[in-house]
Amino acid sequence: MPKKQNHRMTNQRKIILEELKKVKTHPRADEIYKMVRKRLPHISLATVYRNLEVLSELKEIQKLESFGTLKRFDGTPENHYHIRCIKCDRLDDAPFSLETGLEKKIRPLTSFTVIGHRLEFIGICNECTPSRK
Amino acid sequence: MPKKQNHRMTNQRKIILEELKKVKTHPRADEIYKMVRKRLPHISLATVYRNLEVLSELKEIQKLESFGTLKRFDGTPENHYHIRCIKCDRLDDAPFSLETGLEKKIRPLTSFTVIGHRLEFIGICNECTPSRK
DNA sequence: GTACCTGCAAAGCTTTTGCAACTGG
DNA sequence: CCAGTTGCAAAAGCTTTGCAGGTAC
Secondary structure, three states, X not given: OOOOOOOOOOHXXXXXXXXXXXXXXXXXXXXXXXXXXXOOOOOOHHHHHHHHHHHHHOOOOEEEOOOOOOXXXXXXXXXXXXXXXXXXXXXXXXXXXXXXXXXXXXXXXXXXXXXXXXXXXXXXXXXXXXXXX | OOOOOOOOOOHHHHHHHHHHXXXXXXXXXXXXXXXXXXXOOOOOHHHHHHHHHHHHHOOOOEEEOOOOOOOEEEOOOOOOOEEEEOOOOOEEEOOOOOOOHHHHHHXXXXXXXXXXXXXXXXXXXXXXXXXXX
């Protein structure tokens, strides 16, 4: 069973959360570190990393890493979608044709010049599905 | 203008490409290194990295790094989409409601148990659009 | 009081780079 | 030939971890 942890709302944790909620961009850890250091000049980068981890476990924030931390390489140069197994991190091609309509739909809603999109499905693969073991 | 380069099809490059085309998974650089080393025991990991870079420039393969190399953190815990600027790497929320139908459409087509998806739009932001400078 | 947290420094990993030797076209 | 490439080793990032001291509750 998962280890129980009683998290404390330390000053550092509170300020990291406040600063992250304050911006609408999606900063990297080092950017958050810079933001927070204006209010806590002696905070360490390790504390920022540890708190971002805890806060995303608590579902207060989201950690974004769609394709995982490591780069992956794909022998198929054409654009296509993928499906990832959340258990074993296996990444397959998704048997799904391109949704060309998506870009058209978002164009009137954004100030960006939209030139494409990426779509990834998340799931559990055959081998990781308990009922089929 | 972009520097012109005359790429050579060296044995190492050819074998890396062959091995990558051979698999339907999307291996990481270190996995490709292991695959290639069975045929070229003395190849170096640096060569693998350099060739993956060249091959993706040549559009022979794709480098997958949807959210970029670095992790990013999002103060909004609810699921939502993003839009990335390919020039400055800025990442904003996408003003686009969730496409709940996608998962339903892929379920009959895959052996994975689908539990979600991630969608990212790619574009050029306001500040990077030349015509509005 | 004590489990959790912090800052610092060191370690860990993946990826990139400098360099001298080598090679494909 | 010689620009492009390779292997090796070292460097460069980003992220995690060990540890001793500090703190929230």
